[in-house]
Amino acid sequence: MNKEAERRTLSHALSGIDLRYVEEADRFVAPAKQQTERHPWAFRLLPVACVCAIIAVGAIIVPILKNGNLLTPPATEQQTVGDVAFSGEFPWRNAQSLMGFGASEKEDAAAVQTAIERITDGKYASYRAGHVIDEAYVGEKLGEVTVQSYWYHVWQEQETDTVYIRAEVYAIDRVSPDAAICVRYLEKGVANTTTHYYIYTNPAWEGASWQSFCTSFDLASHLSSSITQASVFTRSESGEELRTRYSVGEEDCAQIRARLLSFTGERKALNTADELEAYIADSQEQGQLFLTAYTVANPLFAVQIFDNGYLLVVREGEAMLFAIGRESAQSLLLCLKQAPIMSVTPSDDTTDQTRVETSAAFRPA
Amino acid sequence: MSEWEIVELFFARNEDAIKQTEEQYGSLCRRLAFRILNDERDAEECVNDAYLTLWNTIPPQQPSSLRAYLLRIVRNASVTRYHFNTAQKRNSLYDVALDELAEVLPAMPEEPSENALAEGLNAFLESLSESDRVMFVRRYWYSESVKELSECFGKSQHYISVRLSRMRQALKKTLSKRGIHL
Numbered sequence: 001m002n003k004e005a006e007r008r009t010l011s012h013a014l015s016g017i018d019l020r021y022v023e024e025a026d027r028f029v030a031p032a033k034q035q036t037e038r039h040p041w042a043f044r045l046l047p048v049a050c051v052c053a054i055i056a057v058g059a060i061i062v063p064i065l066k067n068g069n070l071l072t073p074p075a076t077e078q079q080t081v082g083d084v085a086f087s088g089e090f091p092w093r094n095a096q097s098l099m100g101f102g103a104s105e106k107e108d109a110a111a112v113q114t115a116i117e118r119i120t121d122g123k124y125a126s127y128r129a130g131h132v133i134d135e136a137y138v139g140e141k142l143g144e145v146t147v148q149s150y151w152y153h154v155w156q157e158q159e160t161d162t163v164y165i166r167a168e169v170y171a172i173d174r175v176s177p178d179a180a181i182c183v184r185y186l187e188k189g190v191a192n193t194t195t196h197y198y199i200y201t202n203p204a205w206e207g208a209s210w211q212s213f214c215t216s217f218d219l220a221s222h223l224s225s226s227i228t229q230a231s232v233f234t235r236s237e238s239g240e241e242l243r244t245r246y247s248v249g250e251e252d253c254a255q256i257r258a259r260l261l262s263f264t265g266e267r268k269a270l271n272t273a274d275e276l277e278a279y280i281a282d283s284q285e286q287g288q289l290f291l292t293a294y295t296v297a298n299p300l301f302a303v304q305i306f307d308n309g310y311l312l313v314v315r316e317g318e319a320m321l322f323a324i325g326r327e328s329a330q331s332l333l334l335c336l337k338q339a340p341i342m343s344v345t346p347s348d349d350t351t352d353q354t355r356v357e358t359s360a361a362f363r364p365a
Numbered sequence: 366m367s368e369w370e371i372v373e374l375f376f377a378r379n380e381d382a383i384k385q386t387e388e389q390y391g392s393l394c395r396r397l398a399f400r401i402l403n404d405e406r407d408a409e410e411c412v413n414d415a416y417l418t419l420w421n422t423i424p425p426q427q428p429s430s431l432r433a434y435l436l437r438i439v440r441n442a443s444v445t446r447y448h449f450n451t452a453q454k455r456n457s458l459y460d461v462a463l464d465e466l467a468e469v470l471p472a473m474p475e476e477p478s479e480n481a482l483a484e485g486l487n488a489f490l491e492s493l494s495e496s497d498r499v500m501f502v503r504r505y506w507y508s509e510s511v512k513e514l515s516e517c518f519g520k521s522q523h524y525i526s527v528r529l530s531r532m533r534q535a536l537k538k539t540l541s542k543r544g545i546h547l
Contacts, residue, residue, distance in 0.1 A: 007463050009482060011444045014466075014506055015437070016483025021490050023433035025502035028495075028517075115425050132378055132424055191425040196376070198425075 115191035116159075118148045119200065124169060124181060127200035128316050131294045133182050137221075138197050139171035142181065149189025165189045170197065172218075172295060179205050179216040180295045199294050203316040210265045210311065210322040217295045220261060224292035227253045230336055233286040242346060246339040256289070259332050260303070263311065265324035276312070279321060283308040287333045305329050305336075368431040375423040383416050390432060394439045400508035401443040411442040418442070440506065462508045466533065481545060489539040493532070500525065501532050 117129040122145050150162035165187040171177050182197040192198070207213050214220065230246045248256070270276055280286075283306040290302055297315035304312040309326035312319055366385050374382035394415060398408035415438040428434035490498050500518065503509045511529075515522045 006467050008448055010463055010466055011448065013482035013486055015441050015444060016480070016486070017490065017502065017506055018487050019430070019433050019437060021487075021498060021502050022437060022506060023430050024495070025499045025507065026433060026436065028499040028503075115422070117425070131421075132376070134378065189425075191427070193376075193424060196424060 115189070116148075116150055116152045117185075117189060117192060117198070119167075119183075120146045120148050120164070124200060124202075126204060127181065127202050129183075130199040130201055130297070132196040133172065133199050133294055135197060137173045137175075138182060139173045139175075142169040142171055142177060144168055144186075145183070147183070147185065147189065149192060151190050161190050163189055165192075172199070174218040174221060175295050176216040178202060179207075201295065201297060201316065203318045205320075208267050210263050210267070210324060213267075213313070213320070213322070214261055217293065219293060219296070222293045222295045223257060223261070225250075225253060225257060227256060227289055227291060229288075229290045230256075230339065231288045232333065232336060233288065235284050240346070242344055244337075244344045245342040246336060247342045248336070248339045252335065252339045255335050256332065259328075259335060263322075263324045263328050265311065265322045265328070268310075268321040268323055270319060270321050276319065276321065279310055280306045280308065280312075283310070285333055287336050289336075305332050307333055372423060372427065372431055375419065383420065386416060386419065386431075386435065390435055393432075394435065397436060397439050397507060398443040401440070401447050407446055408443070411446050412439055414442045415439040462505050465529070466505055466536075481543070482540070485540045485543045485545055486536070488543065489536050492535075492539070497528065497532060500528060504529055 119125050119127060119129075122143070124145060145167055147165050147167045148162060149165055150159045152159055165185055167183045167185045170182050170184065172180055172182050180199055180201040182199050184197050185192045185194050188194060205213075205216065207216050227248045230248045232244045232246070234242045234244065246252075268275075268279060285307040287305040288302060289305075293301065296313075301313060301315035304314070305324075306312070307326070307330050309323060309329050311322045311324045311329065313322070366389070371382055371385045371389070374385060391412065394412045395405075395408050398411045399405065402408050402411065415435060418438045419435060426434075490501065493501065496518070500514060503514060503517070504511075509517075511522050511525050514525045518525065520528075
């Protein structure tokens with residue numbers, strides 16, 4: 001076995017260590033911390049250290065006593081995140097991985113094991129399980145289905161603890177059942193509740209236009225007002241690709257969101273990566289946004305805008321291309337480029353290893 | 366805010382869950398990711414990936430320890446990134462830890478299954494005393510340096526190195542007994 005394979009095997013095997021040992025190590029406090037061994041010279045320096053310590057303490061205490069107040073420690077800088085940025089590279093040349101044709105589940109997986117629920121019967125059998133949705137969005141009851149529930153061990157590619165449970169299917173308010181539905185489980189599976197409503201989305205939605213996409217998934221209600229990450233990839237005449245990341249504020253987000261919802265354009269058939277390449281071949285600039293809408297994907301989906309007039313949606317490992325027109329695409333890119341720049345870096349060379357940042361990456365195909 | 370309260374926020378689909386997770390465990394996660402990747406930006410992205418995974422998996426999952434569950438996700442994301450982008454350059458603490466451990470797997474003609482190896486590791490860990498087990502996991506799972514372990518355990522670096530070396534030899538024997546041929 002070569003060195004690289006050895007490292008990989010060890011890495012993955014270490015990831016399989018029982019979680020209780022990880023927890024134990026994290027919480028461990030040495031019983032009685034012993035002093036590390038002292039060297040003789042340390043004892044010789046002890047009196048000098050004592051004198052230094054007295055001087056140092058005096059230098060701190062005296063001013064405090066003089067001023068009659070205690071020193072206030074400086075406020076520590078608290079790091080918080082408003083919008084969480086997620087990574088992902090989608091340069092032009094990675095169309096194949098982008099469309100899910102080349103992505104490897106095993107390599108992409110960030111979880112060792114994950115709970116899977118899958119409808120086994122009826123017209124919703126191909127839908128993908130997703131997130132909990134607020135009860136306020138739940139519409140009329142559409143029927144009952146059987147759901148297969150099991151643990152999937154990603155690296156071992158094994159399914160365990162499989163059970164079959166019954167579930168009620170409901171429409172989501174103002175969302176077409178052809179696009180997404182929600183489900184309430186009537187029994188416990190491996191990791192579900194019987195009190196929440198879980199979204200199931202249709203990865204093979206067949207709408208014909210961007211407007212019908214917005215309507216079917218009710219993006220006006222469900223598209224999050226924040227944009228998780230925004231970048232523009234630029235291809236120079238010399239062939240160099242640069243990636244500019246933008247810090248999109250609240251106002252810019254609102255503008256971009258409004259523009260996205262106002263676009264119109266027919267959907268282009270997309271069966272192979274080559275077809276996509278042909279559509280976007282003459283584009284020089286590509287904007288990339290990560291958006292959240294639970295009805296569309298689970299939950300994050302990527303929207304890419306090509307300056308030659310195309311909009312590409314990548315969700316659940318599936319890609320859909322819409323011809324929104326050159327003017328619309330460029331206006332959105334312009335809007336995006338008005339946000340403050342975070343960084344400009346060469347676009348990474350990820351020819352064979354692009355990661356598709358959708359939840360599909362954590363689920364078996 | 367307690368772990369359980371943060372898990373409840375995830376169940377309520379409240380975005381504060383991410384914020385609270387970051388406030389409580391952000392620096393811990395970044396330290397772990399950085400030890401593996403030796404690159405701040407990569408580490409940051411892996412931690413953010415881990416938050417997305419938390420959001421994606423809770424619910425339905427209800428981890429008994431959010432902290433350990435999150436750390437495992439961060440580690441897995443970091444290891445995936447490590448193999449993804451550092452095939453040639455070797456300069457993180459994780460490289461050193463992996464190379465040390467690889468000593469117990471010399472010249473294997475075929476790649477043992479990760480599953481069998483993981484089971485062997487778990488059986489080995491079960492057989493150790495608590496402090497040895499913690500030392501081993503901190504070195505090879507958290508990729509802590511010998512110096513950090515020395516500070517944690519209040520022992521000299523030499524003592525830690527010798528202890529780890531003996532544990533690696535013991536691991537080698539355990540794996541041999543389980544049919545993982547060396």
